[in-house]
Amino acid sequence: MNAIVFDYLVVQGMSDAAVAFAQATGISQSIDQGMIQERMDIRKAVEDGRVEEAVRRVNELDPEILDTNPPLLFHLFLLRLIELIRAERVDDALEFATLELAPRGAQNPEFLADLERTMALLAFPNIVKDDLSSDPAYAPIAKLMSRDQRVKVAMELNAAILESQGQGMESKLIGLVRLMSWGEKRLNKAGLTVDDDRGRQWADAVLREV
The missing domain is CATH 1.10.1200 (Non-ribosomal Peptide Synthetase Peptidyl Carrier Protein; Chain A)
Structure with a gap:
């Protein structure tokens, strides 16, 4: 049980708590606190909408994480598009969608539905301000502008980083x-x-x- 709790602390990025817990329980475990902090910084960047920074830092950490995971990269790019729309940078959003997302959608038809739904935000850039999120007709689109969308992509990226480091994609406690x-x-x-x-x-x- 101690090992399960320790694993949860590491996966959740609580490095100080993990070290203290290992010392208190006598678990023979070593962790790279710097690596954990880098993973948490990347996750926080996505949750704050700083997608470009997150992508850059992931590539500096290990380029293969995104090179070998097209769906994850696509989801990060979709989030980048959402952030451009949120900032009302319509021209930049259209250019980004044309150069980065449309080609990937053409190569992977399974991405098209998500791309089309995200592009619909261009028609309703103020969907949250106009309080249309409660309308069933707009709810799926409005959800893209919520913090939950950022958190969802951040968790997906966190899992990919963990896997690249030879750890489980989620804590054993959550799996249990x-x-x-x-x-x-x-x-x-x-x-x-x-x-x-x-x-x-x-x-x-x-x-x-x-």
Whole structure:
């Protein structure tokens, strides 16, 4: 359990807390605090809308992260387009979409729907100011302008960096919670609970695999 908590602290970028926790619990683990801080700085840049900075820093860290992950790069570029629209830089947004996004959409048809939805923001640049986000007709477009969109892309990039560094794409604790939730639903569907003998046996087996 200590190892699971330590892993969560590292993945979430809490390097000081991870070091203190390892010392307090006697876990024999070494971490690169500088690397963790760089990962957190990149994540923060995306969450703040500084996409160009994030892309530059990722390429300085490891160019293969984006070179080998076209969907992630496309999502970062889409976010860059959104930020240009948010700043009302329409000409820059159109140029960026033409030069960077349209060719990728032509090569990868699965990207086109996201590109078309994002381009629709050009027709409604003040969608948030006009409070159209509550209108079901505009909600999918307005969502792109929310902070949640930045956080979503930031988490995707964070996972890719973790994977490039030989770590899990998410913390073992989050994976365990997701697995236990799935297992609980399966038990309920079978008419069992974790208080049943069979339910306890399943839960014990899950914990042994972590």
